[in-house]
Amino acid sequence: MINFLLGVLLLAICSLQPVVCSRDVMGPHLDNPYQIPFLEANRNVSLSRTWQILGPFRSGTREAIWGADPLEYYNGFSSLSYSTNATFNSALAVNGAARWSLVRADVSSTSPGSIKASLNVSFPEVEWSFLQSVYGWSALQYQAWARGFLNVSQPNGQTIALYMSGLLEFLVDGKRHFGGNFYSYHRAPVILHLSQGQHTLDLRLTRDVRALGAADEPIIGVDVEAEERQMSLSIDQESLLVSDITQGRLGNGWASINVQNNLAEWVEIVSLSSPDASQYVLDMESLPLFPYQVRPLIFSISLGPPLKFEFSVDIIYKTDTEKGEVLGTLPFQVKLVEKSLSETQKITFLHSARIVSYAILRPPPLTSTCGFHEGRKPIPVMVALHGAGLQADAPQVREMLDAANFICSWKLLPTGVTPWSGDDWHIWGASDVQAAIAAIPEWIKNVNWTGPHATVDNWILTGHSNGGHGVWFFSTHYPDNIIAAAPVSGYSSIENYVPYSMWQESDPIVSSVLQRSRSNYKNELLLENAAGIPIFQQHGSNDDNVPVYHSRLMHELLGRTQWPSQYNELPGKGHWFEGIMTTSSLLEFYEERATSQYRPTTPLSFTISIPSSGAMGSVYGIYVDQLQSPDMNGKIEVTRDLGNGLWYLQTQNIHRFRLSVSTRVEVPVALVLDRMEYPFIVNPSLFEKTWYLKSPLNRWITSNDTEWKNIYQRHGNQMGAMDAILRSNGAFTISTCSADAEHIALQISRNLLQYFAADSLVSEECSSTAPFLDQTSKNRHGNFIVLAIGDDLPPSRNPAFPIRVCRGTLMLSKICNPLHSTYEAGIDSQRAQKYVSEYTYQKGLGALFLRPLENERLELIVWGADLHGLEQAARLVPTLTGVGQPDFLVLSDSCRWKGHGGLLAAGHFNKFWQISPSSYLYRGPGTYEKYSL
Numbered sequence: 017m018i019n020f021l022l023g024v025l026l027l028a029i030c031s032l033q034p035v036v037c038s039r040d041v042m043g044p045h046l047d048n049p050y051q052i053p054f055l056e057a058n059r060n061v062s063l064s065r066t067w068q069i070l071g072p073f074r075s076g077t078r079e080a081i082w083g084a085d086p087l088e089y090y091n092g093f094s095s096l097s098y099s100t101n102a103t104f105n106s107a108l109a110v111n112g113a114a115r116w117s118l119v120r121a122d123v124s125s126t127s128p129g130s131i132k133a134s135l136n137v138s139f140p141e142v143e144w145s146f147l148q149s150v151y152g153w154s155a156l157q158y159q160a161w162a163r164g165f166l167n168v169s170q171p172n173g174q175t176i177a178l179y180m181s182g183l184l185e186f187l188v189d190g191k192r193h194f195g196g197n198f199y200s201y202h203r204a205p206v207i208l209h210l211s212q213g214q215h216t217l218d219l220r221l222t223r224d225v226r227a228l229g230a231a232d233e234p235i236i237g238v239d240v241e242a243e244e245r246q247m248s249l250s251i252d253q254e255s256l257l258v259s260d261i262t263q264g265r266l267g268n269g270w271a272s273i274n275v276q277n278n279l280a281e282w283v284e285i286v287s288l289s290s291p292d293a294s295q296y297v298l299d300m301e302s303l304p305l306f307p308y309q310v311r312p313l314i315f316s317i318s319l320g321p322p323l324k325f326e327f328s329v330d331i332i333y334k335t336d337t338e339k340g341e342v343l344g345t346l347p348f349q350v351k352l353v354e355k356s357l358s359e360t361q362k363i364t365f366l367h368s369a370r371i372v373s374y375a376i377l378r379p380p381p382l383t384s385t386c387g388f389h390e391g392r393k394p395i396p397v398m399v400a401l402h403g404a405g406l407q408a409d410a411p412q413v414r415e416m417l418d419a420a421n422f423i424c425s426w427k428l429l430p431t432g433v434t435p436w437s438g439d440d441w442h443i444w445g446a447s448d449v450q451a452a453i454a455a456i457p458e459w460i461k462n463v464n465w466t467g468p469h470a471t472v473d474n475w476i477l478t479g480h481s482n483g484g485h486g487v488w489f490f491s492t493h494y495p496d497n498i499i500a501a502a503p504v505s506g507y508s509s510i511e512n513y514v515p516y517s518m519w520q521e522s523d524p525i526v527s528s529v530l531q532r533s534r535s536n537y538k539n540e541l542l543l544e545n546a547a548g549i550p551i552f553q554q555h556g557s558n559d560d561n562v563p564v565y566h567s568r569l570m571h572e573l574l575g576r577t578q579w580p581s582q583y584n585e586l587p588g589k590g591h592w593f594e595g596i597m598t599t600s601s602l603l604e605f606y607e608e609r610a611t612s613q614y615r616p617t618t619p620l621s622f623t624i625s626i627p628s629s630g631a632m633g634s635v636y637g638i639y640v641d642q643l644q645s646p647d648m649n650g651k652i653e654v655t656r657d658l659g660n661g662l663w664y665l666q667t668q669n670i671h672r673f674r675l676s677v678s679t680r681v682e683v684p685v686a687l688v689l690d691r692m693e694y695p696f697i698v699n700p701s702l703f704e705k706t707w708y709l710k711s712p713l714n715r716w717i718t719s720n721d722t723e724w725k726n727i728y729q730r731h732g733n734q735m736g737a738m739d740a741i742l743r744s745n746g747a748f749t750i751s752t753c754s755a756d757a758e759h760i761a762l763q764i765s766r767n768l769l770q771y772f773a774a775d776s777l778v779s780e781e782c783s784s785t786a787p788f789l790d791q792t793s794k795n796r797h798g799n800f801i802v803l804a805i806g807d808d809l810p811p812s813r814n815p816a817f818p819i820r821v822c823r824g825t826l827m828l829s830k831i832c833n834p835l836h837s838t839y840e841a842g843i844d845s846q847r848a849q850k851y852v853s854e855y856t857y858q859k860g861l862g863a864l865f866l867r868p869l870e871n872e873r874l875e876l877i878v879w880g881a882d883l884h885g886l887e888q889a890a891r892l893v894p895t896l897t898g899v900g901q902p903d904f905l906v907l908s909d910s911c912r913w914k915g916h917g918g919l920l921a922a923g924h925f926n927k928f929w930q931i932s933p934s935s936y937l938y939r940g941p942g943t944y945e946k947y948s949l
């Protein structure tokens with residue numbers, strides 16, 4: 017009892033704690049940036065030819081994000097020196113001992129002022145093929161370290177941009193830079209100033225079968241490229257995005273180009289100008305760049321006559337030096353391309369996270385049968401999702417539907433924003449597809465297209481490889497938009513692609529939490545949602561990249577849903593060949609589906625499966641807003657009675673749903689929920705305004721109250737596991753509450769740009785409050801990422817939020833009594849019986865968790881008891897897919913080598929932002945348990 021009371025008391029004290037946040041501590045910097053623009057172009061940076069290697073060690077699929085580096089057990093690679101005698105225990109190495117070795121790199125100068133070292137690391141003495149015969153592709157993944165040196169000869173030092181292709185992390189003179197450039201995007205370098213002399217580069221090498229393939233010997237190839245920077249700003253000319261011109265008009269005015277700040281101080285881009293400004297108008301908002309930050313400069317172009325295809329634009333920027341404001345200009349070239357109406361063309365548009373993205377669009381063929389006559393109805397959109405590592409305007413993608421051009425439909429090849437579509441076409445990629453489709457009507461207006469319009473919610477969806485996975489994802493998560501689906505050489509889920517068997521050990525409850533997070537994309541479990549969609553599967557029987565097993569499996573599983581797929585296995589064919597997306601059987605399928613425009617049949621009964629994250633669109637107009645618990649998937653079994661228009665719904669783990677207008681099915685007259693006596697009469701004019709929800713007494717009721725969409729309840733864009741942070745309406749804001757956290761703010765900003773091409777504003781204000789009040793501002797603010805050390809963390813906007821810091825302890829409270837967790841407003845949570853876990857601050861203690869903000873927004877808290885803990889937590893801010901971050905995590909110092917096995921807590925939040933019963937909370941030394949009522 018005393019413990020219970022103490023817990024209440026402590027909670028009360030915590031919520032009264034004033035929040036003291038450090039702010040604006042951009043003190044003077046070591047480097048002298050003011051000299052940079054005036055430096056002589058004395059290029060003089062060299063890289064080692066000989067690199068020291070230590071490895072191999074085991075590494076699981078996407079596990080390196082968690083730490084899981086065996087050498088951290090020995091204080092980290094940086095603390096070790098080359099020694100031919102030293103051995104380190106390793107489950108992969110011969111005789112169980114990994115040793116040092118040397119490897120020679122190719123060092124070359126790619127362009128003036130730029131030097132590159134390329135090294136291939138391999139361990140041929142390991143019996144890879146035998147390991148593979150036992151453990152599969154997971155045995156071909158491993159990690160190792162490499163050490164080399166970079167010399168700077170200039171007496172004043174040199175500002176350098178480092179592009180580290182194939183790496184996830186590296187250290188310069190012992191200072192860690194996490195994120196790297198795993199997919200070799202070349203988008204966001206690490207920019208730093210190095211003094212004269214020798215600098216140590218420690219590279220963590222990780223082999224990943226999904227990124228590097230499994231066909232050959234498991235070599236790790238990495239490139240270290242150092243580019244000297246003489247100017248204050250650099251332009252990444254390659255990153256320029258503009259629409260093509262058609263019929264003398266720009267398809268869309270949105271444009272962007274990435275700008276890199278080479279200074280150790282803030283730079284603000286204030287405007288754009290150009291000598292040719294009479295022919296076009298450029299519009300932009302001012303863009304502040306954090307020291308060494310890279311951001312996309314977003315602007316819009318309006319062209320006026322006479323048409324000009326090439327022009328130069330000057331970026332006007334200012335730096336604040338001690339001598340006062342200094343203005344500078346930096347030019348770049350814009351070159352527009354003209355396309356005819358019948359060609360594939362590039363269209364730009366705004367992604368919901370306020371960046372400019374593009375897609376390749378091809379209008380319907382200009383034939384009389386396809387609509388160039390009066391009264392032609394809108395026609396469907398064929399959407400084709402590309403495979404991993406490809407740009408949508410690469411010929412392989414751009415031309416992949418050429419042979420299907422005769423089909424009467426719009427053709428759209430979205431990018432998913434990056435060659436890996438950000439997150440394998442999940443949250444980030446799906447937002448891009450939706451924005452690309454919404455850009456078609458804009459294009460129609462902009463270029464004065466007079467042919468048939470597009471039915472933007474009737475998609476014929478196809479995709480190859482990673483894009484084939486995307487087709488499965490859309491068919492299971494957003495089925496109402498799809499009239500036909502053709503996954504080609506696609507994989508079913510990342511876990512089925514490269515098994516997770518080589519991960520570090522952990523208590524099964526911890527692995528189950530991670531597995532649950534990944535299961536949101538386990539399409540095998542959600543196939544029932546595709547009922548009624550005609551699906552045509554195609555896969556080469558000799559595919560050595562995505563094994564044909566994936567397609568056979570999905571075909572088998574679909575066979576059990578009453579809605580079997582058409583399945584076409586191509587004997588002897590591999591992963592890709594020219595024409596793979598337009599084989600005769602695929603063309604036949606596309607044409608038939610485009611002609612009919614609708615799904616051929618609607619099932620009389622169907623089942624809706626909701627992933628435990630609750631992140632999903634509607635199925636036949638049923639949209640589930642909230643699940644009872646995030647610890648299992650939700651289900652609704654629907655049976656329609658055509659005679660009386662009644663729909664019988666049998667639910668499992670559903671808390672709240674609504675009906676939306678669906679063109680796929682006749683609306684129900686009434687709903688019978690869980691065999692209740694009285695059906696609910698359905699009024700279509702109240703669709704989207706009426707919710708069906710479970711009352712505290714576990715009975716279904718209806719409500720038109722919209723007040724529930726508040727800070728206490730998880731809803732809308734907040735659904736998902738930790739990757740829900742990517743569903744941002746507006747650019748990200750990275751807010752630093754502790755002065756020491758600034759390099760982590762820069763790192764997170766860089767990784768968002770590198771892996772998602774996402775934009776973020778770094779803010780030295782420790783608050784997600786201020787910008788929200790400023791709703792009228794042109795700067796729309798999306799989700800926040802808040803960095804804090806120790807007690808600097810401000811409290812949540814939700815007073816009942818279960819994770820808080822309080823004078824030297826991190827406190828998590830988990831509701832024990834499930835009856836109390838069904839209160840509506842959430843305010844009552846203070847009264848519920850809780851189990852409180854307290855973790856006293858210690859070296860390396862870190863935490864990462866989502867918190868709600870108003871308007872369906874989120875903040876992701878990156879917290880550490882000290883800088884080590886903060887750095888650990890920051891590794892897990894979403895970058896690669898398949899990592900499995902749940903809604904919250906508490907990390908111990910041992911995560912550095914144990915990976916997820918070192919977690920102190922992990923789990924999911926329920927609909928009221930409370931910790932779910934299946935979550936893991938460590939109760940052991942250094943933690944205190946309390947119960948409170």
Ligand SMILES: *[C@@H]1O[C@H](CO)[C@@H](O)[C@H](O)[C@H]1NC(C)=O
Pocket residue numbers: 058059060061169
């Ligand atoms: C490096 O500097 C030395 C002396 O300052 C000069 O001789 C040499 O050409 C420079 N090398 C490069 C690659 O710029």
Ligand SMILES: *[C@@H]1O[C@H](CO)[C@@H](O)[C@H](O)[C@H]1NC(C)=O
Pocket residue numbers: 062063064065165166167213214
């Ligand atoms: C860097 O400088 C050190 C010390 O001056 C020298 O021993 C080393 O060879 C140099 N390394 C390279 C890659 O130039």
Ligand SMILES: *[C@@H]1O[C@H](CO)[C@@H](O)[C@H](O)[C@H]1NC(C)=O
Pocket residue numbers: 099100101
């Ligand atoms: C390596 O081992 C040999 C033989 O055991 C020994 O003579 C030598 O001193 C050792 N070298 C180092 C650097 O420890």
Ligand SMILES: *[C@@H]1O[C@H](CO)[C@@H](O)[C@H](O)[C@H]1NC(C)=O
Pocket residue numbers: 120121122134135136237
């Ligand atoms: C690394 O391997 C690639 C392809 O296997 C080869 O082209 C390249 O020359 C190799 N580089 C080095 C430094 O060995």
Ligand SMILES: *[C@@H]1O[C@H](CO)[C@@H](O)[C@H](O)[C@H]1NC(C)=O
Pocket residue numbers: 464466
């Ligand atoms: C659009 O095209 C139609 C038909 O070709 C033409 O009559 C009309 O003037 C055009 N509109 C504009 C704004 O150019």
Ligand SMILES: *[C@@H]1O[C@H](CO)[C@@H](O)[C@H](O)[C@H]1NC(C)=O
Pocket residue numbers: 705720721722
């Ligand atoms: C909800 O329904 C009640 C009566 O059923 C009605 O008076 C009220 O205006 C409705 N509210 C909204 C927001 O539609």
